Amino acid sequence: MASNPTAVLVVALGLAGPDGRWLLQQRPPGKHHAGLWEFPGGKVESAENQRLALCREVAEELAITLDPAALSPAWVADDWPQGNIVLILYTATRWQGEIVGLEGQQWGWFTLGEMAALPLAPMDRSFAARLAQ
Numbered sequence: 802m803a804s805n806p807t808a809v810l811v812v813a814l815g816l817a818g819p820d821g822r823w824l825l826q827q828r829p830p831g832k833h834h835a836g837l838w839e840f841p842g843g844k845v846e847s848a849e850n851q852r853l854a855l856c857r858e859v860a861e862e863l864a865i866t867l868d869p870a871a872l873s874p875a876w877v878a879d880d881w882p883q884g885n886i887v888l889i890l891y892t893a894t895r896w897q898g899e900i901v902g903l904e905g906q907q908w909g910w911f912t913l914g915e916m917a918a919l920p921l922a923p924m925d926r927s928f929a930a931r932l933a934q
């Protein structure tokens with residue numbers, strides 16, 4: 802039987818802001834894919850619910866609070882053939898708190914056209930295409 806490595810589940814947030822812009826952040830130095838732009842999020846921990854994982858990651862990275870019930874699953878991507886990451890994109894339109902880059906990362910609001918010109922994390926081109934629909 803072929804090997805079947807356990808998937809690494811990653812969750813990411815497409816936060817819809819003012820004027821049809823989406824929130825992106827730049828991966829900080831020292832991290833895998835440093836310097837690339839991404840949707841906020843990260844790995845789901847063992848036994849953690851995926852929506853709660855996204856709320857935790859976004860609070861840790863950007864100091865804002867999301868309502869897990871108000872997240873909408875929007876798209877899924879994987880990193881075939883490199884690895885076994887499964888990345889789920891959720892969208893949301895509201896949050897509480899003021900956005901702060903708690904990891905010293907750059908962040909900003911981007912139109913889909915502006916996003917197309919950025920160096921994005923590998924799985925995010927398909928997310929941007931999905932958000933355009």
Ligand SMILES: Nc1nc2c([nH]c(=O)n2[C@@H]2O[C@H](COP(=O)(O)OP(=O)(O)OP(=O)(O)O)[C@@H](O)[C@H]2O)c(=O)[nH]1
Nearest residue numbers: 811813833834839840841842843844886922923924925
């Ligand atoms: N968070 C996030 N990760 C993404 C996106 N697109 C994408 O290809 N990735 C990749 O998915 C993986 C997520 O890992 P991560 O480093 O963000 O997770 P984490 O915050 O839990 O990191 P850690 O393991 O360093 O604690 C990385 O390989 C990252 O490059 C995205 O839009 N958001």
